[in-house]
Amino acid sequence: EAGVTQFPSHSVIEKGQTVTLRCDPISGHDNLYWYRRVMGKEIKFLLHFVKESKQDESGMPNNRFLAERTGGTYSTLKVQPAELEDSGVYFCASSQDGLREMLGELFFGEGSRLTVL
Amino acid sequence: EDQVTQSPEALRLQEGESSSLNCSYTVSGLRGLFWYRQDPGKGPEFLFTLYSAGEEKEKERLKATLTKKESFLHITAPKPEDSATYLCAVQALTSGSRLTFGEGTQLTVNP
Numbered sequence: 001e002a003g004v005t006q007f008p009s010h011s012v013i014e015k016g017q018t019v020t021l022r023c024d025p026i027s028g029h030d031n032l033y034w035y036r037r038v039m040g041k042e043i044k045f046l047l048h049f050v051k052e053s054k055q056d057e058s059g060m061p062n063n064r065f066l067a068e069r070t071g072g073t074y075s076t077l078k079v080q081p082a083e084l085e086d087s088g089v090y091f092c093a094s095s096q097d098g099l100r101e102m103l104g105e106l107f108f109g110e111g112s113r114l115t116v117l
Numbered sequence: 118e119d120q121v122t123q124s125p126e127a128l129r130l131q132e133g134e135s136s137s138l139n140c141s142y143t144v145s146g147l148r149g150l151f152w153y154r155q156d157p158g159k160g161p162e163f164l165f166t167l168y169s170a171g172e173e174k175e176k177e178r179l180k181a182t183l184t185k186k187e188s189f190l191h192i193t194a195p196k197p198e199d200s201a202t203y204l205c206a207v208q209a210l211t212s213g214s215r216l217t218f219g220e221g222t223q224l225t226v227n228p
Contacts, residue, residue: 004160031214042121043161043204043218056213091160104151104208104216108160 002026004109006092012115018080021112023092025074031055031095032075033106034067038088046090049075082116089113119144119209121219129225130195138190138222140205150188151216152181153204161204195226 005024013019025032034046046065047057051072060067064083069075079086090113093106120143130136142150149168153161165174167183174181178199180191190203202223206216 033214035216035218042220043206045215045217048214056215059215093160104149104166104206104214105163106161106216108162110158110160 004092004094004107006090006109006112008112009110010113010115012117013082014117015084016081018078019082019114021077021079021090021092021114023075023077023109025092025094026096026107029094029096029107030072032069033093033095034075034077035091035093035108036088037091037111038085041088043091046077079114082114084116087114087116119207119212119217121205121207121217123203123205123219123222125222126220127223127225129227130192132196132226132228133194135191135193135195137192138203138224140188140190140219141186142188142205142207144207144209144217146210148208148210150183151206151208152179152188152190153206155202155204155221164203192224195224197226197228200224200226 007022030051032049035043037043045059048055049069052069066078089111091111093108095106122141124139149166152164155161165181170185172183178193182189202221204221206218
């Protein structure tokens with residue numbers, strides 16, 4: 001069974017440019033999460049989709065970040081315009097079963113490293 | 118605000134030298150506490166869920182325990198392949214399914 005896949009694995013852009021990160025969850029997983037880890041800090045929650053609906057987007061830092069999950073399958077996270085402080089590793093995670101979701105047993109991808117120069 | 122503090126930040130052990138990692142937490146009503154393992158360049162991998170004080174979970178050389186204020190991850194007779202960053206996370210009753218992570222403990226086991 002394929003795991004959570006993220007693309008690109010690494011992106012280097014200049015301040016002010018736009019970047020779009022993609023996440024393909026495990027097939028059949030309704031719950032999809034975005035987290036990020038900035039340098040020297042802990043992994044922090046960004047948002048949670050249930051199918052195509054945003055269940056919780058309280059962790060999104062500002063309106064430069066836009067997440068979508070059309071059709072309830074893959075998700076994209078767009079940063080526009082990117083700032084220096086957006087550099088970090090963006091993780092996507094998925095979970096199928098509602099009970100397991102509440103258990104915190106998430107399946108994480110390998111992350112997309114974003115470097116903003 | 119929910120908070121998770123892990124100690125030590127880094128730990129070096131010799132193969133076979135048992136030790137414990139600490140996770141202290143502050144949360145407004147704990148739904149669950151979770152341990153993850155993260156290898157370099159990879160995403161976190163789920164290890165354990167603990168729900169209530171006094172609960173213990175075991176997996177191979179790892180045992181996780183929980184009190185009302187902290188959790189310990191005990192590593193018995195570690196092997197070099199146990200080298201990784203160990204992450205602790207909490208889920209509060211009031212925060213939906215969001216996890217709050219600590220910064221992790223980087224464990225190195227030398228042969």
